[in-house]
Amino acid sequence: MLTDLLKHNRRWATGKRLEDPDYFKRLSALQRPEYLWIGCSDSRVPANVITGLEPGEVFVHRNVANLVHRADLNLLSVLEFAVETLGVSHIIVCGHYGCGGVRAATDGHRHGIIDHWLQPIRDVADDRSGELEGITDPDIRLNRLCELNIEAQVASLSRTPIIQSAWKRGKKLSIHGWVYGLNDGLIRDLECGRADCGCSHQGEGPEDCEQFRRRDEDDRSA
Numbered sequence: 001m002l003t004d005l006l007k008h009n010r011r012w013a014t015g016k017r018l019e020d021p022d023y024f025k026r027l028s029a030l031q032r033p034e035y036l037w038i039g040c041s042d043s044r045v046p047a048n049v050i051t052g053l054e055p056g057e058v059f060v061h062r063n064v065a066n067l068v069h070r071a072d073l074n075l076l077s078v079l080e081f082a083v084e085t086l087g088v089s090h091i092i093v094c095g096h097y098g099c100g101g102v103r104a105a106t107d108g109h110r111h112g113i114i115d116h117w118l119q120p121i122r123d124v125a126d127d128r129s130g131e132l133e134g135i136t137d138p139d140i141r142l143n144r145l146c147e148l149n150i151e152a153q154v155a156s157l158s159r160t161p162i163i164q165s166a167w168k169r170g171k172k173l174s175i176h177g178w179v180y181g182l183n184d185g186l187i188r189d190l191e192c193g194r195a196d197c198g199c200s201h202q203g204e205g206p207e208d209c210e211q212f213r214r215r216d217e218d219d220r221s222a
């Protein structure tokens with residue numbers, strides 16, 4: 001019932017005020033999240049809930065199958081605002097196993113407009129058909145395509161002019177590819193992240209990079 005939602009909201013707001021009387025005053029005056037989350041619209045993968053982040057701690061963009069379309073004004077506006085104005089340091093592209101969008105992209109049926117939206121997934125499936133055709137279990141094959149899609153979106157995001165220009169200006173910004181398991185509630189780092197480390201390590205997880213880690217430590221001790 002809708003009224004339950006409003007009742008829950010009042011209880012939540014009262015609880016927050018009891019815990020910390022300035023909670024909403026502080027939040028309304030400023031948002032300075034460290035993270036931009038690009039995730040799937042699937043209702044079972046809510047960014048704040050599964051990462052334990054509070055309001056104000058993560059800027060969120062979600063669409064079907066967590067895709068980065070180069071001409072998506074919605075995503076590009078969110079991305080530019082997050083990078084240029086909010087100054088996030090980490091962008092997380094988080095997909096999930098058993099993604100209905102990824103399944104719909106490759107099930108051979110016509111679904112409507114969404115088929116156009118899902119085209120990048122079919123491109124990934126075509127590019128990696130050799131590997132995917134070798135997987136006989138359809139669920140495992142779908143889950144592998146979910147991972148490959150996340151990796152492709154991380155790569156696509158890293159090539160956008162917004163990210164390229166931020167890196168050129170020396171901004172410390174890394175992109176991570178994560179996958180969430182609906183079955184166990186756990187997030188796994190696919191280690192396909194990108195960071196401007198000034199070294200040739202691109203394509204590996206940024207945390208593995210010596211130079212990136214050192215710069216991060218320098219920043220924290222400064």
Ligand SMILES: [Zn+2]
Pocket residue numbers: 040041042064065066096098099100101102
């Ligand atoms: Zn999904």
